[in-house]
Amino acid sequence: MMLSTTLLRLPVPEKIANRIRLRRFMEGITLWLAFLLLLFVQPLYVEASVGDELQSGLLQLTDSRGNRQESALVLESDFDVTVSGLIADTRLIRRFRNTSDDWREGRFVFPLPEKASVHALTMTVGERTITGEVRPRALAREDYGKARDSGRQAAMVEQQRPNLFTSRVANIPPGEDIIVELRYQQPVDYRDGQFSLRLPTTLVPRYMPGPLLPTGEVSGWHDGWAVATRQVPDADAISPYTVQPADVAPDSHRARISVSLNAGLPLADVTSPSHGLETRVDGQVMRVTPSEGPVLMNRDFVLRWRPVRGRAPVAAVFHEQFGGEDYLMAMVVPGAAPGRKLPRDLVFVIDTSGSMAGESIHQARQALGRGLDTLAPEDRFNIIQFNSQPHALFMQPEPASANNLVRARRYVSRLQAEGGTEMASALSMALGSGDPREDGRQTGRVRQVVFITDGAVGNEAALFRQIRRELGNQRLFTVGIGSAPNMHFMREAARWGRGSYTAISNPADLGAPLEALFSAMEAPVLTDIQAHWPGANAEAFPERPGDLFLGEPLIQVVRGVPAEGQLTVAGLAPDGKRWERRLDLRQSAGGLGLHRRWARAKIDGLLDRASVGGEQPDEERIIRLAMAHNLLSPFTSFVAVDSTPVRSGDSPLLADSVPTLLPAGTSAGMVRYPQTATVSPLLIVLGLVGLMFSAGVVLLRGRVAL
């Protein structure tokens, strides 16, 4: 305004003076506006030059080098499950669609049921179908690598954990897709007169304990996600990038599921705690699909069915011939044995690590609350929570008095989920927390540990060894929490801990599974179980059946026994009485896939033996066994390779890791950077430009009028 005021005293006629004054005034305003605008526009130049200021790796914020690009691959899955008797066979079709303009190599880490035996792989490209074969792991990699580099299409599936697998698909053409079909079978779970089947679709991100390994070598295989640690050297292989459903293409990560139930029994009800169901009876077969159609792959699909009352099987025998050998599978349910209840020392261990945040910790608290309900006044108990460190409520197990229970409930209600999953120290604390002065055998107390967790750890094998070492005369029970618990951990931790396991998948489903587990914990246990098969060369697995809890069946698979004679199963009830049951093998029904189940059980047995002895497993023997039965194993992979190259050497192949979805109800460990700018500067600039422009126009018109 200074400009205009200095001109006020000019000796000009009033009218013109006014005009000039106005014009000068406008000029002044325009100048000021231009100046302001300059202030705001200057950053535009700044912005243009920041591109190369990006640093990386200063903070370990992402779980890898922070180089994730949006995935260009769209993934569709199709589960076609056929249940016959105690075995479910699944055709799992995965379609990798390349939405980019480049050739892609897809990599996908996925879960399968923890006892799955993968027995076939085919790859379909357009019209052609290539059948995969089992090869020793290293050779399969070599084949696949050669095919990939020479531009031929190839698919490979490897086992990383008994329930975690990696598939790789090379040379997916731009805009086209490759279909990989896997066939696997899994045992159907049968307990308390109820059958159940779990189809995992995603995994909870695993925690990798231990110090970080230096990431020196970066081979073609290591496009590292999580950083390898001393305890989990293959961390990168089992930790896919986890994203929210909103972060993938709207038609990606959907699974069509259809189950054909051929139970061979009249069924009373078919239910699912995880999804709404649509059922259709088709003769002897019941067809079940989720009612919502394709389901989002962010929670396990759980299916349960129950025969009509009074028809629940208590024994069954199946028979199959494969390669000139007889295979038999027998199931015997011992039923309830009477016995008195013994006072217990119960230690609850609850996982409060970051992966439990969200719905999971809520469920875990509820589960623990139910556990506290089952305590009798003569019992003693303790609660241990752990994340990066364990923390116990009491120094040692305390009597379940009203006062202590109130304290425990208050403690439980305050539990929050955060931090790491350092399970080993928690296990030590729980298994070693009994009063060292007294031995369970002398006081007649039963010592039990209930472990409530989602099993999101990468060092499972070390933990199982630890359980075995520190167990003593205690029993360890596991409760799996969340939409996608690590069931391999639940089952094996309970097996090494001579206990039982269960899983709860949603808040509405808490009651029944927990009740079954807690009543099994209170009831007496059948120990020292022995199965005598007729014939000298019977090879039965599992070699030493574990103790049987209330409602649990004994299941054994045997090779080399024809379907005749009698199977005798005997056990010891807690009151010292012997329990025995005979099964006529001539009654056997035909079964499919028994030989695979047997082979898988034998491989597990070999791995167990190595783990107990602390030595390397007999790799050669496992490879021979797996190849004979066409099975995927820790040492054998499936690989399918096309014969003709489709990609020429000069078009590049980009690797692409397909992310997995974060299990429903989990709050993300990974947080997106929030949006942290407003439109305020933009609005101000626009407003100023507009004002200046109009002022300029007014000014011009003023001059013209003059």
Next chain:
Amino acid sequence: MNRLLLLLLSSSATLLVFGLWIPVKAVVAQEMLALAWAESQARRTETRPWPWADTWPVARMALPGLDRSMIVLEGTHGESLAFGPGRVAGTGSDNGPVIIAGHRDTHFRKLNELKAGSEIRLQGQDGQWQNYRVESFRIVDSRREQIDTQRLSRDVLLLVTCYPFEALEAGGPLRYVVMARRQDPAPVNRVEQIDTVAGL
């Protein structure tokens, strides 16, 4: 012509007013939030600053070096960031890392003036002040990175805002991240001191 000019003039003025309103709102809201903060401290509950708010104050943050103090809100959705810096939902409970995001045009405008070694003070709902010291800065591309809260050390405070500071564009992918680390150990009197820690 005159009409057109008037239209242009008034719409530009409106834009300007809206543009200026955002920083004004940010300043005014902080005053109201201070009241709500005082109330929530007195009552030890989450107090909403106004009845229809979908957020509430969770902390007070002071930047002595910049002579600034502000109330931190829960959540980082647009609604809460308009009134104050937001604590990323799910962080900062009890002992975990704290992540606070703020708009670069309003509350976190001066964030780039923080230097390594600058002090940041954070007052939690229990009234305890915690001292943090700035350790490092980083510019990240939010399209390619996320924050892995489980891998962050528990005594870390992250301040996140958009980068570059003077840019006009609101939806840019770059973020400016300040990492600070807690100085003194966590206060001893937590809500209920758990009496024993069993030895291993």
